[in-house]
Amino acid sequence: MFAHVDINNCYVSCERLFKPELEGRVVVVLSNNDGCVIARSNEAKEIGIKMADAEFMVRQNLQKNDAVIFSSNYPLYADMSARLMNNLARYTYTLMVYSIDEAFMALGNIHSLDLEKHAETISTNVMHDTGLPITLGIGPTLSLAKLANKAAKKQKKAFMVLDTEEKISKAVKNFPIEDVWGVGLAYFQKLLEHKINTAHDFRQLKADFVRQQMTVQGWRLHQELWGIPCNVIRDVAERSKGIESSQSFNTYQTRLEPIEEAIAMHAATVALKLRQQKSMALTLTIYLRTNKHNVKHDQHYPSITVKVPFAANSTHQFTRVAVQAIRAIWQPGYNYLKTGLRATGIIPAGEVQYNMFANYEHSREQKLAGLMDDLNNRYGRGTLKLAIEGFDRKWIMKQESLSKQYTTKWNDIVVTR
CATH class of the missing domain: 3.30.70.270 (Reverse transcriptase/Diguanylate cyclase domain)
Structure with a gap:
């Protein structure tokens, strides 16, 4: 026998966990840049709020029902x-x-x-x-x-x-x-x-x-x-699906520099996820997107897939490849709204095939990645990062109703008396 388990209204339940006074109230969680509804309480469903409803289209209904609105708090x-x-x-x-x-x-x-x-x-x-x-x-x-x-x-x-x-x-x-x-x-x-x-x-x-x-x-x-098992359960999520990190900008980007910062951040995120599951990737796909809903702007959806010389999960190597790729596909004159990176060809870290004719300092890359992880685990994510990821990040997505990171940030930990 098998069991399937899921969290009821996942994002809403996570928010209510630290604000129990919201039980019984209309609660919704919005997508990147607070664009559309991606999670609803049962009370929100009862007043007609649907998944993927644009926030501006249901704003009046939410205000009428004294709804509580949250921006996506993915770390939580x-x-x-x-x-x-x-x-x-x-x-x-x-x-x-x-x-x-x-x-x-x-x-x-x-x-x-x-x-x-x-x-x-x-x-x-x-x-x-x-x-x-x-x-x-x-x-x-x-x-x-x-x-x-x-x-x-x-x-x-x-x-x-x-x-x-x-x-x-x-x-x-x-x-x-x-x-x-x-x-x-x-x-x-x-x-x-x-x-x-x-x-x-x-x-x-x-x-x-x-x-x-x-x-x-x-x-x-x-x-x-009919009760005849044909699918195989695995002890980890199916690796062939790949790992992706992407995010919309808070406003249109026409300059290359902020887009490089964003893709470097995504490269670091994907590399970290791979290390956490003790895997490596052989292929990276980097892409850019304009706003397909804005017909007044010229559209451009470039992407490029790069085969990594050796399976890797190094932040340095991923960032180097991603930045070079974004420079190759970016073109001036377009209003870009989103960029992202996807890693595929994922294999266990212990199954890397090396090339005797190439000089790849695998142990050095692993030591550097391990050092970054140790420092960030001790002092908080983002304490140590590559300079190209940027520090100001004016392009970061809009999150006007973001809750605290109760379990992942020291300053936000709940204090009781």
Whole structure:
């Protein structure tokens, strides 16, 4: 059996944890530059606030309902996520962190285990130990565990266990096919053509027909909904997805210098994430974006993919490559709104292939990176950084309603008497 766990209204729950007086009030969290809604309390959903609503379009509705608005506080959310994952690890021998607010767990030998009671125990203990409300779904496959989680949310339950065919059949009967994990827009439209509206309808299709129409991925999903495991749980998030860091500027950038500062910051962020998970990357993609919604400006979306000579996770090497790349794709005369960097071709740090004909000071790079990490861990992130990352950072994104970094900044730690 597998379990799927996620945090209810993740960003809102993190904010409420340190401001419990916000329970019962309309709360929303905004995206980069306070542009649109990316998290809502249940009260916000009830007054019609939708995901990705532009802030200026719902501003009047929020003011009318005395809403509390927060800018995205990613350091806080990431730290609370890490606390949750460490807590969940106590209940499984294999934990796969799927995103910042969700994870899969393998439950192991459960022959003598009361799954309903076990689910309740996990839910209660996590709330007690982290303060974060979670929903938990349990099933014989990853897809059914995810489905159980969503079904529990719809019924406003803390957990749901699908451990018998009777329970599974009841859960899939009216479950919308578009809400099934793995059914994207293309599959959804194709299934609608065949009058497949629910997970139950999808299960009734012949396996050969599914494989012909939806390739092997659709066939695996079909098998999983029948309780036959086809997806493999991993003890870390799937490395092939890559690691990315990006951010919109607070205003249009036409000069190269602030864009270099921003891409250097993203390079340092990605390199740090790789070191934290003991991985290295072979390929970096660097890109620039103008505002596609502003038709008055000329559009430019350049990107470049660079293969690193040796798999690396060094801040110095990533920054060197990223800055050279941004200089190659930047062009004067455009109003750039966003830049970012994505690392792919990720491998474990112990599997690096070296070239005997090239002189790469790997040990020196690792010592430098380790020194930076030690100092930043001791005195706070950003204490030591490369000069090209900038110090003024006038281009940094707008965060007019940013809460304190209660768990990641000494000056913001909660003080009690």
